[in-house]
Amino acid sequence: MASATYLLGLADDALIYAQRLGEWMTNAPQIEEDMALGNIALDLLGQARALYPHVGELDGTGRGEDDFAMLRYEREFRNVHLVEQERGDFAQEMARLLWFSAYQVELHRSLSGATDEVVRGVGQKAVKEVRYHLDHAQQWVVRLGDGTDESHRRMQAALDWVAPYVDELFDDDPVSVAAVREGSVGVHSPASLRPAVQHVVELTVSQATLTMPDPPAWRSRGGRDGIHSRPMGYLLAELQHIARSHPGATW
Amino acid sequence: MLVVVGMRVVVGVLMVGCAGRGIHPGILSGARQAATVPGVVPRTLPGSGVISHTGRMYGNDVIDPNEPLNAAEQAAAEGTDDGVASLSPAGRREQAATDLAAFDALIAADQRIEPRDAMPEKYRQTLIRQIAQHAHSEIIGMQPEGNWITRAPSLRRKAILIAKVQDEAGHGLYLYSAAETLGIDRQELLERLHDGKQRYSSIFNYPTLTWADNGAIGWLVDGAAIMNQVPLCRCSYGPYARAMIRVCKEESFHQRQGFEILWTLMRGTESQQAMAQDAANRWWWPALAMFGPPDTGDAAAGPTSGSHTEQSMAWGIKRFANDELRQKFVDMTVPQAQKLGLTLPDPDLRWNEERGHWDFGQVDWDEFWRVLRGDGPCNAERIAHRRRAHDDGAWVREAANAHAAKAQTRARESAA
Numbered sequence: 046m047a048s049a050t051y052l053l054g055l056a057d058d059a060l061i062y063a064q065r066l067g068e069w070m071t072n073a074p075q076i077e078e079d080m081a082l083g084n085i086a087l088d089l090l091g092q093a094r095a096l097y098p099h100v101g102e103l104d105g106t107g108r109g110e111d112d113f114a115m116l117r118y119e120r121e122f123r124n125v126h127l128v129e130q131e132r133g134d135f136a137q138e139m140a141r142l143l144w145f146s147a148y149q150v151e152l153h154r155s156l157s158g159a160t161d162e163v164v165r166g167v168g169q170k171a172v173k174e175v176r177y178h179l180d181h182a183q184q185w186v187v188r189l190g191d192g193t194d195e196s197h198r199r200m201q202a203a204l205d206w207v208a209p210y211v212d213e214l215f216d217d218d219p220v221s222v223a224a225v226r227e228g229s230v231g232v233h234s235p236a237s238l239r240p241a242v243q244h245v246v247e248l249t250v251s252q253a254t255l256t257m258p259d260p261p262a263w264r265s266r267g268g269r270d271g272i273h274s275r276p277m278g279y280l281l282a283e284l285q286h287i288a289r290s291h292p293g294a295t296w
Numbered sequence: 297m298l299v300v301v302g303m304r305v306v307v308g309v310l311m312v313g314c315a316g317r318g319i320h321p322g323i324l325s326g327a328r329q330a331a332t333v334p335g336v337v338p339r340t341l342p343g344s345g346v347i348s349h350t351g352r353m354y355g356n357d358v359i360d361p362n363e364p365l366n367a368a369e370q371a372a373a374e375g376t377d378d379g380v381a382s383l384s385p386a387g388r389r390e391q392a393a394t395d396l397a398a399f400d401a402l403i404a405a406d407q408r409i410e411p412r413d414a415m416p417e418k419y420r421q422t423l424i425r426q427i428a429q430h431a432h433s434e435i436i437g438m439q440p441e442g443n444w445i446t447r448a449p450s451l452r453r454k455a456i457l458i459a460k461v462q463d464e465a466g467h468g469l470y471l472y473s474a475a476e477t478l479g480i481d482r483q484e485l486l487e488r489l490h491d492g493k494q495r496y497s498s499i500f501n502y503p504t505l506t507w508a509d510n511g512a513i514g515w516l517v518d519g520a521a522i523m524n525q526v527p528l529c530r531c532s533y534g535p536y537a538r539a540m541i542r543v544c545k546e547e548s549f550h551q552r553q554g555f556e557i558l559w560t561l562m563r564g565t566e567s568q569q570a571m572a573q574d575a576a577n578r579w580w581w582p583a584l585a586m587f588g589p590p591d592t593g594d595a596a597a598g599p600t601s602g603s604h605t606e607q608s609m610a611w612g613i614k615r616f617a618n619d620e621l622r623q624k625f626v627d628m629t630v631p632q633a634q635k636l637g638l639t640l641p642d643p644d645l646r647w648n649e650e651r652g653h654w655d656f657g658q659v660d661w662d663e664f665w666r667v668l669r670g671d672g673p674c675n676a677e678r679i680a681h682r683r684r685a686h687d688d689g690a691w692v693r694e695a696a697n698a699h700a701a702k703a704q705t706r707a708r709e710s711a712a
């Protein structure tokens with residue numbers, strides 16, 4: 046069923062990015078930022094935890110959140126490559142967060158119009174949260190772009206770094222298109238979200254006295270089909286290893 | 297059951313490196329406001345009770361969730377946690393202490409000293425040292441559990457753990473703000489921490505080896521911290537006392553969450569039970585050492601001993617002797633260990649009918665001093681981690697300051 050598969054991708058995006066953001070705690074540039082990134086991670090984790098059991102219902106397997114998070118293999122994860130990339134410097138994180146949160150604002154607006162009650166609920170709750178995430182990212186991109194020579198250079202490099210992973214967020218793959226056609230999980234296909242997101246990002250970038258990168262020579266593909274990049278296996282090893290070491294245990 | 301997982305916050309505008317700006321008005325005025333952290337806008341999210349998702353907090357009816365589990369809850373049950381309010385309502389005192397005689401009078405009347413009051417330099421320095429050490433402990437204390445965020449065995453545990461580490465960061469900020477009311481800024485305090493000139497609680501020099509350590513830390517370390525901190529809610533220095541009230545409430549959640557981790561493990565597989573027992577074995581004695589050496593006698597030495605203790609008691613900064621608090625902690629914790637089914641690693645542990653207390657063995661004070669002086673399993677690692685984060689972030693903080701200065705100039709120019 047397309048809806049379940051589509052939602053699984055969204056849940057995986059949220060979980061895997063939460064995992065990456067969690068790595069910042071105790072490593073952030075200042076203590077307020079440990080808290081802020083932890084907070085965003087918690088919100089994303091909340092999205093994933095709300096969606097997983099619903100996917101389990103829709104696909105008839107009855108799987109729960111930890112079945113999805115802890116017991117699937119890499120090829121079964123449907124997240125985009127953007128969220129699985131290793132933690133870089135703070136500018137890279139803000140570049141990633143800018144794109145991802147701008148995308149999620151539009152995504153959850155779309156989910157807010159879903160006829161599926163659970164999905165609508167997730168969208169309506171999350172849209173408020175992800176506006177904070179976007180605001181946070183925008184403020185930092187502007188601070189870093191407009192700050193010192195070093196921060197400007199790093200922020201520009203970060204925008205270049207993130208560019209190849211952006212297109213994948215907006216791919217109209219067959220599953221997404223079919224899911225949106227079914228109508229229960231939102232009203233906009235990924236590609237139709239792009240103009241609004243692009244606009245927000247471009248506005249922020251120009252405010253930050255930075256420039257949008259040239260179209261990258263390559264772009265990531267395959268996440269929604271379970272084809273991932275090198276860091277994904279290591280991420281899952283860390284995420285899953287305790288749970289997998291104790292089969293059947295509850296925590 | 298609604299279970300709140302610590303404090304949820306999101307950062308709005310950040311204030312970077314502006315001394316004094318971070319002081320929270322609640323700390324200054326003593327007004328009972330919603331607790332916040334400097335530069336942080338509190339936000340309660342509907343349905344953020346991440347624990348409630350899977351039902352009962354303890355997973356079993358044997359444990360009564362209304363039964364006090366730590367010193368903060370005990371105080372609340374006995375109605376003694378409101379010490380600050382009864383100590384010194386703002387209106388009771390007509391004017392600030394303008395000289396040291398007035399300071400003495402306030403102390404004698406068991407009233408609170410506020411930042412505007414005159415105070416002896418030694419009182420100020422003692423408080424700076426104590427509050428800073430406390431703040432540093434919160435910040436360094438994020439590391440042992442932060443180390444497990446990416447590996448938490450379930451999504452629910454991951455969420456609780458992130459919220460907890462986030463709470464500790466908030467405690468640190470709140471306490472740095474309290475210290476700033478004494479005329480020292482966070483930047484300088486952090487430098488003293490990084491340079492090894494100020495300490496943090498030595499408990500965090502022990503490693504978190506297994507998942508169960510997160511349970512043992514919550515149950516024992518947060519539990520011992522609460523035992524230490526509940527009396528500080530009546531500390532003579534107002535901003536510190538008010539910070540402690542808020543902090544104790546959150547520590548109380550942490551302690552329950554830790555207990556619940558162990559509870560679940562002890563009802564799990566054999567290897568989970570072994571994991572829990574091993575963690576209890578390793579954390580029990582360091583937790584007892586958290587109260588510090590006896591204030592008098594052979595083991596007594598160091599900054600809190602002898603005349604220091606007396607002075608702190610006279611100033612209303614310290615209210616109980618270290619041994620007294622340790623005994624209270626043991627008395628409260630042993631029955632909980634029994635409920636959990638854990639054995640505490642002390643052959644001398646037995647109920648003393650005559651005293652009405654648990655007898656227990658001697659903390660290894662040689663080990664305590666050795667670790668305190670730097671020779672513990674994680675001393676070097678903790679400070680190196682903290683310095684690395686700080687140094688890696690230097691360019692970010694500089695950029696934020698530069699941007700703020702530019703924005704100010706632009707605003708001034710456009711106004712002119």
Ligand SMILES: [Fe+2]
Pocket residue numbers: 434463464467543547
């Ligand atoms: Fe704390």
Ligand SMILES: [Fe+2]
Pocket residue numbers: 464518546547550
């Ligand atoms: Fe705590």
